[in-house]
Amino acid sequence: MDMTVAIPIDKAGTAACAPRERVGVLLVNLGTPDTADARGVRVYLKEFLSDPRVIEKQSLGWKLVLNGIILNTRPRRKALDYLKIWNTELDESPLKTITRSQSDKLTAALEGHDHVVVDWAMRYGNPSMQSRIAAMAAQGCDRLLVVPLYPQYSATTSATVCDEAFRILSEMRAQPTLRVTPPYYDDPDYIDALAVSIETHLASLSFTPEIIMASFHGMPQAYVAKGDPYQGHCVATTEALRKRMGLDASKLMLTFQSRFGFDEWLQPYTDKTVEKLAKDGVKRLAVVTPGFSADCLETLEEIAQENAHIFRQNGGEEFTAIPCLNDSDPGMDVIRKLVLRELQGWI
Numbered sequence: 001m002d003m004t005v006a007i008p009i010d011k012a013g014t015a016a017c018a019p020r021e022r023v024g025v026l027l028v029n030l031g032t033p034d035t036a037d038a039r040g041v042r043v044y045l046k047e048f049l050s051d052p053r054v055i056e057k058q059s060l061g062w063k064l065v066l067n068g069i070i071l072n073t074r075p076r077r078k079a080l081d082y083l084k085i086w087n088t089e090l091d092e093s094p095l096k097t098i099t100r101s102q103s104d105k106l107t108a109a110l111e112g113h114d115h116v117v118v119d120w121a122m123r124y125g126n127p128s129m130q131s132r133i134a135a136m137a138a139q140g141c142d143r144l145l146v147v148p149l150y151p152q153y154s155a156t157t158s159a160t161v162c163d164e165a166f167r168i169l170s171e172m173r174a175q176p177t178l179r180v181t182p183p184y185y186d187d188p189d190y191i192d193a194l195a196v197s198i199e200t201h202l203a204s205l206s207f208t209p210e211i212i213m214a215s216f217h218g219m220p221q222a223y224v225a226k227g228d229p230y231q232g233h234c235v236a237t238t239e240a241l242r243k244r245m246g247l248d249a250s251k252l253m254l255t256f257q258s259r260f261g262f263d264e265w266l267q268p269y270t271d272k273t274v275e276k277l278a279k280d281g282v283k284r285l286a287v288v289t290p291g292f293s294a295d296c297l298e299t300l301e302e303i304a305q306e307n308a309h310i311f312r313q314n315g316g317e318e319f320t321a322i323p324c325l326n327d328s329d330p331g332m333d334v335i336r337k338l339v340l341r342e343l344q345g346w347i
């Protein structure tokens, strides 16, 4: 006689009767295309730009512009940019390679905590949060710590990760208990890791930059005016970094990059500032991107290639893009300490 008992599976793919005594830690970054071609970029941009946390006005007009113009023009152009930075060995975007490595290194760092399961996901694209949360639940995670990999909080990034986590949990009968790590924009460990990574990188160069520019991803000014604390967090990070490195605002500047669309975004704009500095006679410039926990299109292409080109075109001579904290020892220290702090009482 067949004695196997069918375990009920709910909508989220969770085996409801699996033994549940583990803690899941899910690292989440923004998302990136699966393939460096127009089709891959189109699928990714459609999901990303249809999120009301990112584009708040999901009006009929926006949907017409998105589907009629943006998704018919931008993917081809952006696919060429992705090709310039693509990890050809693994055939994937660097954001995925680095986030996977952060997850692997965090797993190693938490060795000894046998009941902790570490995994990673993308808010848009793959691996999806849905698939990874289902996998963790199937492994028996009854508690889940979601880690949005954004030092500075923004509704367009951190909040939408929470929205998606709660949406996924809303489909589960046996929900894990949820915790989310807070933003860490002024965490002394994070500021220290940034300072060490900047100093280490500058020490490896054959020139000394006259100015360091801290370039953060921008967002529409209107979002900040409505209460998004993002700009304040970027300012706090930069001020803490200035203090830690003994630099004033003229030596460690704050700018915002990656403007999208025609609205006013946070200023000063990175590309315009790079151009002006070069025209004003600055010859050696370093750019650091503290808001990105992993190198990606916005750092490897937009800063290290596009802005380097702008600088040189306008009279600059030496340009260096400082790598993100990525899976470096100081970078992993930040993530490990953040996670251990928020796991208190669970491990």
Ligand SMILES: C=CC1=C(C)c2cc3[nH]c(cc4nc(cc5[nH]c(cc1n2)c(C)c5CCC(=O)O)C(CCC(=O)O)=C4C)c(C)c3C=C
Pocket (backbone or CB within 6 Å): 030, 031, 032, 033, 045, 054, 055, 074, 078, 093, 095, 150, 154, 156, 157, 217, 218, 219, 220, 230, 258, 260, 291, 292, 295, 296, 297, 298
């Ligand atoms: C349209 C509005 C956008 C807002 C607001 C926004 C905020 C924001 N984004 C990041 C981090 C990343 N963004 C990345 C790419 C990217 N961002 C936007 C638009 C907005 N971002 C677009 C359309 C794109 C795709 C590329 C393009 O078409 O230009 C990435 C890189 C992903 C990769 O594949 O490598 C990251 C990371 C933050 C922190 C942020 C907060 C204000």
Ligand SMILES: [Fe+2]
Pocket (backbone or CB within 6 Å): 217, 258
């Ligand atoms: Fe973005």
Ligand SMILES: [Fe+2]
Pocket (backbone or CB within 6 Å): 258, 297, 298, 302
């Ligand atoms: Fe960009």
